[in-house]
Amino acid sequence: MNWSDYAIWWHVYPLGFLGADKGAGRRLPALADWLDHLLELGCNGLMLGPIFAAETHGYDTTDHYRIDPRLGTEDDLVELIEKAQAKGVRVMLDGVFNHVGRSYPQFADVLRNGSASPYADWFRPEGDGFRVFEGHDSLVVLNHDNPEVADHVAGILDHWTARGVSAWRLDAAYAVPRPFWRTVTDRVRAQHPGVWFSGEVIHGDYGAYVSEAGLDTVTQYELWKAIWSSLNDVNPHELAWALARHDDLLGTFAPQTFVGNHDVTRIASRLTEPRHLPHALTVLFTVAGVPSIYAGDERGWHGVKEERAGGDDAIRPEFPPTPAGLGPDGLDIQSLHQQLIGIRRRNPWLVRAAAEVHTLGDGVLAYTLKAEEGHLAVALNFGDRRAAAKLPPAAWKHEAGDATIDPSGATDLAPFGWSVATGI
Template sequence: MSEPGWVHHAIFWHVYPLGAVGAYPADEPPGPDEHRLRRLVGWLDHVQRLGTNGVLLGPVFASSTHGYDTTDHLRVDPRLGDTGDLDALIAEAHDRGLRIVLDGVFSHVGPEHPRVLAVRADPAGPDARWFRHDDDGGLATFEGHPGLLALDHGRAEVRDHVVEVMGHWLDHGVDGWRLDAAYAVPADFWAEVLPRVRERHPDAWFLGEVLHGDHAEIARATTIDSLTQYELWKAVWSSLNDRNPHELAHALRRHEGFLAAEVPATFVGNHDVTRLASRLTDRRTLPLALAVLFTVAGTPTVYAGDEFGLTGIKEDRFGGDDAVRPELAEDPPPGADLDVLHHHQELIGLRRRHDWLHRAHVEIVHVDHERLTYRSHLDDHALTVTLDYGDDHRAPDWRLEA
């Protein structure tokens, strides 16, 4: 495992900046003179009160719409402000002891990227080498999305560019990178690029977005430090909705296998999925989901707003992500459930006091049709957790072993 030591203690608050500051969607997009990114500075005290100690930022680089159609990796999105605003956010976070991780969209770019425009103007020009092409010779798209053009990761120009971009912002003080759609990029690309970045920034952390697959093989082949644990995410809410503790028990056994190669990034919500409070058919089960997040191995992440029990349903349509990426103009936001906030604080406090849980092994102690008991343990430490799937949906019970 290559992750830097500081990640052993990390618990992230994940925020989608363009939405959180009201920059997208917006009838009139704000300009750089509004410095909207600095509004997130006002949330850093909340991040501390919550108990989290890092901020995972969604896209902050120049783009045309939602942030994932990048037009310039070396420029802050003008709707958010400028480089000075990002530098200020990094400095304010570090002053509070908070880590900052950026979202690196390196699998594709947007249709208004200067190199895309150059290829449109001259298909035989040198910029054509930067992109994959379909059978008809046109620019290939990322997963069929016409607004996302796929980069050619076999090209030295693309590899050098990503090394440059990562190093540039690490020089500005960020602590790591989330690698968007890492699953869609050849493993040998990451295996070359990441060691080059680590030469100058050995303390940087790299989180790869993967939806499925063999975690051990992906981690080995790419050298990515941590991979998103979607299997566990799905099993948590699905098992609670179906009242099927056996589903979660199976996922926890799988989770134990992933730990042989890397410490997965665990979550019960993010910017791409329906919020937990909307996903669960019985809101009373929400504390059980949180108990799993904070008492099994992994690097946990709380998606901004989930700690207040906010609702939001993702839909498969244009603009279908907007409901789960709202503006966060007030602390607490309208509709906040402070009981849910207190559940988060209690469990995050438990996790902070027992950071050995980061790499703890998990074993199933008992499972039947109404109850699941598992034991997280490492060396002389152990924590036994019982989840009640019965009609009463009692709060999770846990017991520490000396």
């Protein structure tokens, strides 16, 4: 198993978290005060949202070689990485290489000098201007067919990986030609063999993105959607179908799994029934993949993403200077995270374990995961009526939930009940 097989990430959007989007926030080293918090959760990775110089929200980059002055300096990042490494925590950066902000130096040169600019072929003319990302005029798309652009991106990745970065989230990876990623990732791996690349892919052929683009994983949006949607609709068939799709990927890669991130409504707000939160978390921490927790979700924070200017603000709030400032609210949800992550830590083989469904219907889903190292059983009652589930006979040891699974494999589930057990 590689180091990434043991990774569980705590995901932070720094501009919001540190109050930097207000213009006078704390600097990156302040995140070191949260390292013990993520470790106490059971995580061992710090996934950072965009930290490079940008015009506004971080995804409109103006200089990939400079830390956003609202967050600090290169020395500040290196200090944070060193403090994280001292505690056994790896750091992932968010790399935005599909598009750049309009004041990116190379694009600004093109605006000044037109076809005479040495960077004229770095961008794609379209209509009266240049191609932009998904209708956002402030986000100018790079020409990924230009070898100079590949050289530029590979150089950026090499620069920061050499300073201790262990992994990269590649923003909007789905919008970039796969051969471009393959060229870039191959070059960077030649210098940094242990680096881990996670591509943001919403839908499509996940396996092809990994194998053709040279990525290690992609974001598992299909499973994310199925988790909350199946619970809200009390339709375990949707989740069972998604788990089968999920399992098909395991021969190629371990997907990057989540129930929340900086781009979506928080899971506590997405679920229409609060008693479904343990079900969502149980799926996240028992099925195969490399999980991440979006900061605040471990305390059950609410936040709704809206499709408007400033519509991300509610899901990207400022945090207190230290974990002590969180107060007592949501400690029960944090404890639930710790309990489920603890199960995951004791059974690291789950990273590539396929799920086998044994009970499906009437609001009930029960499945097992098996490997030579062990086996684990999960039973979930999506509905508001008592229900039964049947799993294979075994000497099941209760690990979490409000129901037990007896040696015959039978379990009686209260309304919204659930159970996780390991085989002895």
